[in-house]
Each structure stands twice: as C-alpha cells, then as structure tokens.
Amino acid sequence: MSQQKPALRTHPPEDKPKRFVFVLLEAFSLLSFAAAIESLRIANRMANRKVYDWRIIGEGGDIIHCSSGSGFKLDGDLEDLTRDDVVLICGGINIQDATTKRLLGWVRREARKGLMLGGLCTAGYALARAGLLDGKRATIHWENQDSFSEEFQEVDLTKSVFVIDGNRVTTAGGTSSIDLMLKLIANDQGEELANLVADQLIYSSIRTDQDTQRLSVPTRIGVRHPKLSKVIQMMESNIEEPISPSILAKNVGMSTRQLERLFRRYLNRSPKRYYMELRLQKARNLLMQTDMSVINVALACGFASPSHFSKCYRSHYDTTPYRERGSHATRLSV
Structure with a gap:
C-alpha cells in the first residue's frame, strides 16, 4: 500500500x-x-x-x-x-x-x-x-x-x-x-x-441502509426467470398461510401445469416440494433459535397438525422436531 x-x-x-x-x-x-x-x-x-x-x-x-x-x-x-x-x-x-x-x-x-x-x-x-x-x-x-x-x-x-x-x-x-x-x-x-x-479496504460497492442483506432470488437460485422469481418471493412471504399452486400460477399468468414444468425445468422439483422445503427450513430455524413449543412452530410454518409437521420434518431432515431440538440443546451444553 x-x-x-x-x-x-x-x-x-x-x-x-x-x-x-x-x-x-x-x-x-x-x-x-x-x-x-x-x-x-x-x-x-x-x-x-x-x-x-x-x-x-x-x-x-x-x-x-x-x-x-x-x-x-x-x-x-x-x-x-x-x-x-x-x-x-x-x-x-x-x-x-x-x-x-x-x-x-x-x-x-x-x-x-x-x-x-x-x-x-x-x-x-x-x-x-x-x-x-x-x-x-x-x-x-x-x-x-x-x-x-x-x-x-x-x-x-x-x-x-x-x-x-x-x-x-x-x-x-x-x-x-x-x-x-x-x-x-x-x-x-x-x-x-x-x-x-x-x-x-478494497471495498468498491458501498451499500446503504436501502440495500438488502440477501442475494436476489434470481441470483440465489441461479435462474433469471421473472415469473419463477415472483412465485418464489410469494412463497417466502407466505409461510404461515401457504398459497396453493393454482393461485400462485394464476398470480403470474400461468396455468398450474405450466408452473409445474417451470419448477421441474429450473429447480428439479415441484412447486409443492419447493414450498415445503422453505417451510421446513423456517421451522428448523425456529426450533433451534427460540423456545417456541413444537406445536407453535408447526402453526407458524403452515402445518395444521403436529403429527403432519413431524412426518414432513422427519422425511426431510431424517429426525423429528423434538429430537432436533434435543440434540441442538446437547451440542450447546458441550
């Protein structure tokens, strides 16, 4: 220097x-x-x-x-x-x-x-x-x-x-x-x-308080498709009360079948599966970072019953919500 x-x-x-x-x-x-x-x-x-x-x-x-x-x-x-x-x-x-x-x-x-x-x-x-x-x-x-x-x-x-x-x-x-x-x-x-x-500091892109901390949806998913990005934004904004695929599709001027093909092509999963993964990711964050009861976590993430939540959680993370929270508490105490 x-x-x-x-x-x-x-x-x-x-x-x-x-x-x-x-x-x-x-x-x-x-x-x-x-x-x-x-x-x-x-x-x-x-x-x-x-x-x-x-x-x-x-x-x-x-x-x-x-x-x-x-x-x-x-x-x-x-x-x-x-x-x-x-x-x-x-x-x-x-x-x-x-x-x-x-x-x-x-x-x-x-x-x-x-x-x-x-x-x-x-x-x-x-x-x-x-x-x-x-x-x-x-x-x-x-x-x-x-x-x-x-x-x-x-x-x-x-x-x-x-x-x-x-x-x-x-x-x-x-x-x-x-x-x-x-x-x-x-x-x-x-x-x-x-x-x-x-x-x-070799810091060439100074951000202001108007800049958001996460990458834009297109950058994050590696896909620049305006309708796909809009649907994902709607999903991320409606975790507690999920929107049906048919309504998501209608909001971007597509049929449900076209939306299915769009997700399969770019993300290799169905809209329903992608939405479920977003909800489960939020649930995992809440389990690890709050004292919310498992049933309240389930409700906050759009699951109508604890049993359905537990089944979906185990399918995705290979453990139950209760065990996840217990193992996290054990790791913190070590």
Missing part, C-alpha cells in the same frame, strides 16, 4: 477523538468485529490524526472467544461509560445464551445516558431483549430473522444490511459492519474520508 495520504480538511487540535466501545459476547463473529474496528483504524491513518479511539470490553474483563474458537484479551469488564461513547455489541452464534442477565442490566443502565447503542450481526437480539428496540427499525442476520420476528413483534424488523434509527444501530453481520462504519465516518468526518477508507 502507498504511504502517501491525501490532504483532508483540517480540524482544530482540541477536537477529542470519538470513542467506540466494543462489547464482545461469547462466540462473537470475528468478521463483523474486525471489519468495524479496522474501518476506524484506517480512518485514523487516512486522516493523519486520531479521529477515533476504541476500547474492547466484555463480561469478566479477561478472555473472550469468537465463534471460530480464538481467544481475545479484553481491555476491561462491563463498566460505566460516558454519554459521548458509541457502544457496539458484537454477537455471533448462540446469541440467546450469550445474552445474560448481567449484560441486559448493564445495557439498560447505559442506555439511560442517551448514548448510541448498536448491535453487530446477531447482537440486535440483545438490544431487543433489553427492550431498547421497541418501536424502532432494526435488522439482524437473515438466519435469525424468523425467530427474531416471532419473539419481538414490537420491533420493525427489516432485511437491510444495516439500520440507523435515532441512537440505535443494528447490522446484519459479515461485511455489513463496513457499510455501517463508512456511513458513520461520513457523518462525522465527511464523504471524502469515508471513500478513502473504502479504497483502503
């Missing part, structure tokens, strides 16, 4: 650096955390001065492990902060277990100071559990969206890569931390510095 740095607008020397406080939860996503903190480091380098400072804390103040198992030395325990701090909680896998009573109490106390609070990756769950996202727009990793929307119906959940709603910030995880940090840097220091940071 070139050591030459472009001249940026000057700031008076008495300007204090803005401090970010990263709260690492057990099994946090290393990518989400690293993308955020590296953006701040590069901003300081490209600005030729320390515009940002940071501190890394967590429960116990000792060693915390990311989802890949590597340990990180914390700067301190959960501590009193100032109103000017920006707090970013970093989540990852098993977010329900990582959201402890002590963390929730601390987050609520700090929130009363009026500081900016954010959740990276799955940490939006912790903010929602603390009641800090009620009535606000938010996002979370797509894999956790089903369980989140079931548990926190008072939160306006979106599919955006990141959301800033007042002094609450959430991201979808992964590289979306970069998009968020570039937005915050642009707000603080101007677009010029944010663009220089993006260049250093």
